[in-house]
Amino acid sequence: MKQKLVVVGNGMAGMRAVEELLKIAPDMYDITVFGDEPYPNYNRIMLSPVLANEQTIDDIILNTREWYAENNITLRTSARVNKIDRKARTVTAEDGTTVPYDRLLLATGSKPFILPIPGADLQGVLGYRDIKDTNDMIEAAKTHKHAVVIGGGLLGLEAANGLKIQGMDVTVVHKNEWLLERQLDKVSGKMLQKSLEARGLTFLLQKDTEQLIAKDGRVVAVRFKDGQEIPADLVVMAVGIRPNYALAASAGIHCNRGIVVNDTMQTYDPRIYAVGECVSHRGMTYGLVAPLFEMAKVCATHLANFGIGLYKGSVTSTKLKVTGIDLFSAGDFMGSDDTEEILLHDAVGGVYKKLVIKDDTIIGAVLYGDTTDGAWYFQLLRDRKPIHEIRDHLMFGQDSLGNTGHQGQDKVSAMTDEMEVCGCNGVCKGTIVKAIQEKGLFTLDDVKKQTKAGSSCGSCTGLVEQILASTLGGGYAPPSSSKAVCGCTDFNHEEVREEIRKHKYLSIPSAMKGMGWKTPNGCATCRPALNYYLISTWPHEAKDDPQSRFINERVHANIQKDGTYSVVPRMYGGVTSPDQLRKIADVADKYKVPMVKVTGGQRIDLLGVKKEDLTNMWADLDMPSGYAYGKSIRTVKTCVGSEFCRFGTQNSTQLGIDIEKAFDHMWAPHKVKFAVSGCPRNCAESGIKDVGVIGVDSGWEIYVGGNGGIKTEVAQFLCKVKTAEEVIEYSGAFIQLYREEARYLDRTVHWIERVGLDYVKKRILEDAEGRKAAYERLLYALQGAVDPWAERVNKRDEHKEFDTITV
Amino acid sequence: MSWTKICPVNDIPALGARVVRHGEIDIGVFRTQDDRVFALNNSCPHKGGPLSQGIVYGDKVACPLHSWKISLVDGKAEEPDVGQTACYAVKVENGDVYLQLNK
Numbered sequence: 001m002k003q004k005l006v007v008v009g010n011g012m013a014g015m016r017a018v019e020e021l022l023k024i025a026p027d028m029y030d031i032t033v034f035g036d037e038p039y040p041n042y043n044r045i046m047l048s049p050v051l052a053n054e055q056t057i058d059d060i061i062l063n064t065r066e067w068y069a070e071n072n073i074t075l076r077t078s079a080r081v082n083k084i085d086r087k088a089r090t091v092t093a094e095d096g097t098t099v100p101y102d103r104l105l106l107a108t109g110s111k112p113f114i115l116p117i118p119g120a121d122l123q124g125v126l127g128y129r130d131i132k133d134t135n136d137m138i139e140a141a142k143t144h145k146h147a148v149v150i151g152g153g154l155l156g157l158e159a160a161n162g163l164k165i166q167g168m169d170v171t172v173v174h175k176n177e178w179l180l181e182r183q184l185d186k187v188s189g190k191m192l193q194k195s196l197e198a199r200g201l202t203f204l205l206q207k208d209t210e211q212l213i214a215k216d217g218r219v220v221a222v223r224f225k226d227g228q229e230i231p232a233d234l235v236v237m238a239v240g241i242r243p244n245y246a247l248a249a250s251a252g253i254h255c256n257r258g259i260v261v262n263d264t265m266q267t268y269d270p271r272i273y274a275v276g277e278c279v280s281h282r283g284m285t286y287g288l289v290a291p292l293f294e295m296a297k298v299c300a301t302h303l304a305n306f307g308i309g310l311y312k313g314s315v316t317s318t319k320l321k322v323t324g325i326d327l328f329s330a331g332d333f334m335g336s337d338d339t340e341e342i343l344l345h346d347a348v349g350g351v352y353k354k355l356v357i358k359d360d361t362i363i364g365a366v367l368y369g370d371t372t373d374g375a376w377y378f379q380l381l382r383d384r385k386p387i388h389e390i391r392d393h394l395m396f397g398q399d400s401l402g403n404t405g406h407q408g409q410d411k412v413s414a415m416t417d418e419m420e421v422c423g424c425n426g427v428c429k430g431t432i433v434k435a436i437q438e439k440g441l442f443t444l445d446d447v448k449k450q451t452k453a454g455s456s457c458g459s460c461t462g463l464v465e466q467i468l469a470s471t472l473g474g475g476y477a478p479p480s481s482s483k484a485v486c487g488c489t490d491f492n493h494e495e496v497r498e499e500i501r502k503h504k505y506l507s508i509p510s511a512m513k514g515m516g517w518k519t520p521n522g523c524a525t526c527r528p529a530l531n532y533y534l535i536s537t538w539p540h541e542a543k544d545d546p547q548s549r550f551i552n553e554r555v556h557a558n559i560q561k562d563g564t565y566s567v568v569p570r571m572y573g574g575v576t577s578p579d580q581l582r583k584i585a586d587v588a589d590k591y592k593v594p595m596v597k598v599t600g601g602q603r604i605d606l607l608g609v610k611k612e613d614l615t616n617m618w619a620d621l622d623m624p625s626g627y628a629y630g631k632s633i634r635t636v637k638t639c640v641g642s643e644f645c646r647f648g649t650q651n652s653t654q655l656g657i658d659i660e661k662a663f664d665h666m667w668a669p670h671k672v673k674f675a676v677s678g679c680p681r682n683c684a685e686s687g688i689k690d691v692g693v694i695g696v697d698s699g700w701e702i703y704v705g706g707n708g709g710i711k712t713e714v715a716q717f718l719c720k721v722k723t724a725e726e727v728i729e730y731s732g733a734f735i736q737l738y739r740e741e742a743r744y745l746d747r748t749v750h751w752i753e754r755v756g757l758d759y760v761k762k763r764i765l766e767d768a769e770g771r772k773a774a775y776e777r778l779l780y781a782l783q784g785a786v787d788p789w790a791e792r793v794n795k796r797d798e799h800k801e802f803d804t805i806t807v
Numbered sequence: 808m809s810w811t812k813i814c815p816v817n818d819i820p821a822l823g824a825r826v827v828r829h830g831e832i833d834i835g836v837f838r839t840q841d842d843r844v845f846a847l848n849n850s851c852p853h854k855g856g857p858l859s860q861g862i863v864y865g866d867k868v869a870c871p872l873h874s875w876k877i878s879l880v881d882g883k884a885e886e887p888d889v890g891q892t893a894c895y896a897v898k899v900e901n902g903d904v905y906l907q908l909n910k
Contacts, residue, residue, distance in 0.1 A: 450887050456873075521822060521840045524862040524869035524876075547822040551860040551871040559871050563857040800818055805836075806828045807811055807908065 002030045005303065006091055006101040008081045008247065010035025012044055013276025013292040014107025015063055020300030022071055028304060031073045032099050034091070036080035037130055040065050043440050045289055045473060047134050048321045051162030055437050057131055062440040084251035086269055103271050103303060106248055106259060110241040110277040110287065115150065119212025124219040125235045128159045137236065141166035144233030148172075148222050150209055152179040154320055154473070156238035160201055161322045163234070171202040171230060173209060173222070183318050183329040187345065188352045188368040195325055195350070204230075243278045243285050258285045263310045265299035275299045281313060288316050290477035293442065314477075317378045319371065321473035326413045328374035328469070331364035331381050332356055339363065344395050353395060360386045372411055373397035375465050383482070389756050402459025402710040412466040421463050424456035429467060436471045444468060459710040486525040488518050493529070493743040500533050506542045508534065522548075529744035532631065532669065536739050539781035552629035555801065556788045557614055560607065565614060567606040568628035569621055570664075573638045573656035573676075574602025580623065587620050599628070601635030601673070615802050618789040624664070625789045631745070632667050633674075636660040637685065641678030641695070650695025652678035655724045659693075662728050663735065665785035666778070669742040669751075672735060687715050690738075690748040691731045696720075700727045704734055704760065705752040713749045716757055719765055733764055733771040736778040810898065810905035816844060817902070824859040824868070829908050834895055835859030836904060837879050839866055844904055845879035846897040852877075852890025 005021075007014050010033050018031060035041075039061070046060040068075040076097065083092040084104070092098045112127025114120050124140065126133050141147070141163060149160045152174030164170045172179075178189030179196075193203055207228075212235060213221040223229045243258035254260045254268040258280030265273050265281075275295040277287055286292065291314035298309035317330035335341055335356040344353040349369070355377065356364035361384045365377040376398040380387065387394055405423025409415050417430030435441060435451045447464055448455040454464040469476040482492045491499065496515065505511035508530050512522060522530065527548035534542035546554045557565035571580070584604055588596050594608035603626055609617060618625075627633060638656030642648035656676040666672070675684040676693040686692025688708035692715045694701045699722040706715025718734065721727055737760070742751035752760060764771050792799045819825050819838040826849060827834040833849040835858045843866070849859050856872030866879045876885035882892040896907035 519865060521864050523864045524874060527862060527864065547820055547863065550862065555860075559857075559860060561854070561872065563855075563860070801820070801823070801825070804826045804828045804833075805814055805818075807813065807906075 003028065003102040004100055005029035005031045005103050005105065006099055007031065007033045007105045007107060008084075008091060009105075009107030009109055009276065009278070010037065010041055010075070010077065011107060011109050011276065012041065012062070012289060013109070013296055014105060015041040016293050016296035017105060017107065017275050017299045017303070018073070019063075020297050021303050024300060024306065025304035026071075029103075031071075032076065033068070033073055034076050034079050034081045034093055036078065037132070038078045039131055040068065040075065040077070042131065043437075044130070045321070046437055047128075047131070048158035048162055048473075049437060051134050051137060051159065052165045053162075057135075059438045060440075081247060084247065084253075084272075086251055086253075086272075089271065101271070103273065105299070105303070106267070106272060106274040106278060107276045108244045108247055108278040111244050112237060113240045113242050114237050115209060115239060117209060117211050119214055119219060120237070122212055122214050122219040122235075123217050124233060125212060125237065128155055128236050128238050129241075137163060137234065138166060140234040141168050145169055146171075146231045147234045147236065148230065148232040149236045149238055150222075151238035151240070152176070152203070152205070153182065153238060153240070154180065154318060155241075156236070157196065158321055158473075159236050159238055161196070161199070163236070164200055168234070169202075170200075171204060171232075172196075173204045173207050173224075175206065175208060177206055179203070179205075180320070180327075183320075183333075183366075184327065184368070185334055185354065185366055188327065188354070188366050191347075191350065191352055191368050192320075192325065192327060196322075241277065241287055243280065245278050245280075248272075248274065248278070256280050256283075263298075263312060264302045264307075265295055265311060266302065273299050273303065281311065284313060286314060286316065288318065289442065289472070290314065291316060315378075315382050317374065317477070319374070319469050319473045319476070321470070324413065326367075326369055326371045326411075326470065328367040328371040329365065330374070330378050331362070333364035333366040335364065342391075342395050355394065357387065360388055362387060370411060371413075371469070372462070372466060375462075375469060378477075386756075389758055398462075402457065403712050404710075405457070405459050406463060409463070412463055412470060415463075421467070422451075422453035422456070422460045424459075425452040427451050427453035432464060432467050433471050436468060441468070442472065442476070457710050485529055486523055488522050488526050489515060491515055496530070497533050497537065497741075500537050504538065505534065506538055508543075508545050508548055532667065532744050535667065536781070540783070553631070555611065555614065556625050556627075556629065556792070557609070557611075558629035562608075564608045564610055566628070567609050567614070567617060567621075568599060568603055568626040569623035570626040570660070571603040572660045573636055573653050575638075575653060575657065576604075583621060583623070587617055590620065591617055599635075601628070602637055603628075603635065611802060612804055615792055615796060615799070619793045621789075623789075624787045627665070630667065631670050632665075633660070633663045633672050635673060637673070637675040637689070639677050639679075639683035641676075645678060647681060648678035648695070649697045650678050650700065651724075652676040652684065652693075652695050655693065655695075655700075655727060656684075658724065659728060659731070663732065663778070663782070665787070666735070666739075666782055668735070668739050669744050670747045672738075672748070674731070688712060689715060691715075691734065693727055693731070698722070700724070702727060702730055702734075705749040705757075707747055707749045716752070718757075718761065729775045730764060730771065732778045733774040734760065736774040736781075737763055739778070739781075740774075808896075808907050809909065811908050813904040813906055815902055816842065816899050816904050819844070819904070822863045824861075824863065826857075826859050827906065829906075833857070833859075834906065835868075836897065836906070837863055837868060839863065839879070842899075844897050844899050846895035846906055847877070847879065847882050848893040848895075850892060851875055852882075852884055852892050853888065858892065 041063040043060040049055040079093040081091050081093045090100045112129045147163045147168040147170045149156045149172045160170045160172045208225040210223050210225045212219045222232045245255045245259045248259045249255045259274040260280050276292045298311040301309035339358045342355045351369035354366045362381045415429045454461040531548040593606045597605045599605045636656040636659045638653045641652035673689045674691045675686040675689040677684040677686045678695045688706040692703040701720045702718045703715035704718045707713040824835045824837040835849040837845045851870040853875045856870040860871045861868040882894045884890040898905050
């Protein structure tokens with residue numbers, strides 16, 4: 001006999017909990033869901049776009065009736081539960097249905113607060129909560145002219161904007177001195193008012209409503225305490241929501257401004273759980289969708305008897321879903337006597353940014369007009385990241401967006417629906433907005449999966465995130481910077497590394513077993529990462545697993561779109577010889593190589609080679625692999641240097657060759673590129689390399705963390721040293737720390753961004769012993785490394801994967 | 808329907824694949840961790856990527872070109888992607904892999 005789970009409340013929180021439960025324990029319960037609305041679960045936060053004619057009701061349904069049927073869930077709509085009998089363990093609905101439960105989940109949401117004033121019950125007076133309210137507003141707009149929205153908060157402004165679009169004359173009445181006082185300070189509140197006034201909305205601030213005046217049972221006017229009266233055919237009360245806990249309270253469950261739950265979402269009755277807006281958790285209630293989803297996930301693990309999740313409360317951020325208006329706020333944005341603030345205010349340009357700082361961390365932020373960096377500030381806030389190192393450019397944002405592929409746009413609000421956001425996959429802004437609204441997407445990963453935007457090079461991720469944030473409003477929570485490696489585990493990258501170190505895991509199966517991987521053999525995301533962490537933590541001991549490497553690293557060649565490969569032999573420091581060139585030319589002829597191309601890394605690429613020709617070709621070439629395919633050391637780009645150049649101060653070519661030989665065969669979290677220039681003219685482009693070296697008359701300058709790809713990053717100065725030997729030691733130690741501490745697929749710039757350049761300097765410059773030890777560890781890891789091409793040429797029998805079986 | 812002997816199952820690495828060339832057609836023959844063997848047309852329904860070169864996990868393979876996840880069981884792409892690649896009947900007998908090729 002299956003246990004019976006009854007869910008009271010067919011809204012976003014309750015259904016998300018059910019979805020999470022079905023994912024981890026699909027057959028555990030017979031589930032019955034009661035909802036008092038006549039609809040299946042829909043996306044409540046999309047009601048504003050419906051009112052603004054941007055969406056229809058059908059578009060915003062999240063779970064269709066077919067979905068309930070497919071999952072064997074009994075759905076009772078238009079059925080309000082009015083009784084819980086905790087002794088008999090049954091719930092009873094107004095229509096008389098009584099259903100027994102083994103476990104009960106309350107997700108009764110909240111209801112709009114209706115001002116207790118004369119006339120509040122008149123015809124034409126509404127809250128703004130559900131589909132019915134929305135439809136009533138749309139209907140009223142067809143026959144009536146004057147709308148009054150009481151409340152200048154998020155919901156009130158979205159309602160006002162929608163009613164205006166429906167053709168009504170709209171006045172917003174607000175008690176406070178400025179709008180959105182829970183999200184904005186006075187300056188930004190006034191800026192918002194101005195832009196909404198430009199759209200034709202009227203505002204009456206610091207007004208107390210006294211009563212609603214009726215004629216024939218319908219509202220006709222609003223009267224204020226100061227005696228003023230304005231015409232009103234429709235009054236929308238949007239002065240706040242109240243958790244809906246009457247049902248729970250009537251059953252004797254402990255409530256305090258909401259149903260009180262512990263960190264496992266359990267109420268005082270151990271058989272009864274509660275999630276969503278109806279809940280009071282650690283004294284907090286939440287009205288935004290992101291915290292509700294977190295609660296739902298935790299609750300599901302307990303309903304499934306896993307007992308692992310804990311909800312510890314949420315920090316929330318908000319945005320206003322009014323098309324064309326960009327505002328963002330989070331945390332303590334007002335500040336107080338013991339906080340500092342950084343401010344940027346361009347009244348004419350319509351941009352205002354305020355960051356509130358305390359004890360070297362951001363504790364609050366308000367952005368108006370340019371919310372590009374909202375998600376970044378929110379992350380810094382939530383992760384309590386120290387900001388002293390980035391303080392001087394904090395206000396100018398993270399600039400995390402790639403430089404190319406989206407027509408130079410960095411603000412989503414300035415883009416039209418037809419403009420391309422993702423240049424790799426050709427996805428336009430409108431397509432993304434539509435997918436978010438109609439498919440009910442809430443996370444960046446969802447959007448990437450469904451639309452493909454941002455799923456290739458990732459350069460446009462910042463834009464996609466902005467679209468998501470502005471489309472969802474308060475529903476969007478940017479991912480924490482320390483998220484799980486993938487869906488196969490709850491461990492993040494740092495924790496995985498720590499576990500591998502602590503327990504000395506030497507193979508992928510033992511690591512997965514030890515860490516309780518949820519899948520039998522991982523996935524294409526976690527296996528390559530695990531493999532790298534194992535071999536970088538335990539060199540010469542851990543087992544390198546070729547099946548957990550991407551094809552390029554498995555066959556030591558770079559796969560091309562037609563399934564052929566490219567072959568790039570090493571040319572140390574970019575220096576070649578007539579003999580080498582002749583050999584390459586002969587091989588290109590012999591194997592009819594379709595294209596021979598000079599690479600950006602100063603060597604030669606043979607493109608279009610068939611897999612079964614690779615081994616023979618390597619044998620004929622008799623040159624080492626250039627690792628042009630790996631998360632590994634790629635090239636050391638050099639300029640001519642003092643040997644020939646009339647400006648050269650140092651022998652950059654020789655140092656480049658020496659570095660490339662010293663670090664040859666080195667695997668890393670991502671590709672690693674070096675450059676050595678012989679003078680500050682920097683012809684080898686050292687400023688955009690992971691390690692860039694520049695010769696000066698008195699020695700060498702070392703720069704780190706540069707990048708010339710998706711997002712151009714200028715390398716930062718690390719130190720100056722006297723000799724070439726020191727360059728190799730310092731840069732080797734730097735790279736070894738990166739190898740040991742960076743997340744798989746992070747370039748050096750991303751790692752430095754996370755740990756801070758101060759930290760890197762401390763480890764490399766201030767700790768001479770530590771530096772030498774790190775350099776030694778790198779040399780140890782590289783000891784005895786063999787050229788992978790030669791190895792495969794010499795041991796063909798052990799590498800059958802290159803041979804096709806013909807039948 | 809006749810069975811064609813391909814190779815010993817041990818010639819296919821666990822969590823790996825081999826390519827079988829049958830006339831003009833390349834077939835990817837995959838082996839899972841628990842030694843089940845599957846055969847698919849070696850071409851991703853997305854842009855024709857050689858599936859045999861992908862990373863195998865569970866009973867899926869991730870295409871090496873754009874990481875579409877293809878089920879080894881029925882050749883179907885994992886949602887939200889849509890597409891299916893052809894499957895071949897395959898069996899293992901006495902440690903040898905056999906394919907049904909005359910389609």
